Amino acid sequence: xxxxxxxxxxxxxxxxxxxxxxGVTAIFSIPLGxxxxxxxxxxxxxxxxxMQVYILVMRGTPLLLQITFxxxxxxxxxxxxxxxxxxxxxxILNYAAYFAxxxxxxxxxxxxxxxxxxxxxxxxxSTTYFGxxxxxxxxxxxxxxxxxxxxxxxxxxxxxxxxxxDILRAARTLSNKDASLIPLFIAGSMYLVFxxxxxxxLRRVESKFEYYR
Numbered sequence: 001x002x003x004x005x006x007x008x009x010x011x012x013x014x015x016x017x018x019x020x021x022x023g024v025t026a027i028f029s030i031p032l033g034x035x036x037x038x039x040x041x042x043x044x045x046x047x048x049x050x051m052q053v054y055i056l057v058m059r060g061t062p063l064l065l066q067i068t069f070x071x072x073x074x075x076x077x078x079x080x081x082x083x084x085x086x087x088x089x090x091x092i093l094n095y096a097a098y099f100a101x102x103x104x105x106x107x108x109x110x111x112x113x114x115x116x117x118x119x120x121x122x123x124x125x126s127t128t129y130f131g132x133x134x135x136x137x138x139x140x141x142x143x144x145x146x147x148x149x150x151x152x153x154x155x156x157x158x159x160x161x162x163x164x165x166d167i168l169r170a171a172r173t174l175s176n177k178d179a180s181l182i183p184l185f186i187a188g189s190m191y192l193v194f195x196x197x198x199x200x201x202l203r204r205v206e207s208k209f210e211y212y213r
Contacts, residue, residue, distance in 0.1 A: 007183050011167055015166075017166040021091060024091070026149060029093075029096040029099055030145070033096040033097070034099070036054065039051045040052060040100060040104055054097065055097045055100055058097030059098060063094045064161060067159075068161060083162040098148055099148065102141045103137060106140045106141035171183040
């Protein structure tokens, strides 16, 4: 117990990195994913094609490679980013592509008759999407969004490639220094607790969409 109390501050300090990477990615990638989805569905072929290429690249290459390219590759083009900003951009762009495809599937699942009815009623596009379509889409895709957010929690450990001190890196460092597996077990428990809390929150939010069943 004394050892756990001794190492806990180091692990909590590393957990701050895990939290901010998760928070920043979730806050920015979901809206960006929705924008990419709408552009992907655009009737302007050039825009739609560009979004398809973007989604293909982001989903077809490892996130670790994307992080490495943004931090180490962009300086070749004269674009220098610090570790935190490079990490945030890589995570946001990567997850936005996944969220875009999730939203696209949700929009495509909506009966076309609802779009036609909105036109007959002369509703604006913003009213049609935000008042009718999007609430139903979010109800349909929310479980998939939740799964991606849970995956995001575990993917935050990839920040080690840029030397950022997340909880897993802190646990490995302590484990190697003290020749003990206890820090790794504590780190695993913290991940489990965080994902458990996140799951409960997601369930509460999902229940708010029961009206659209």
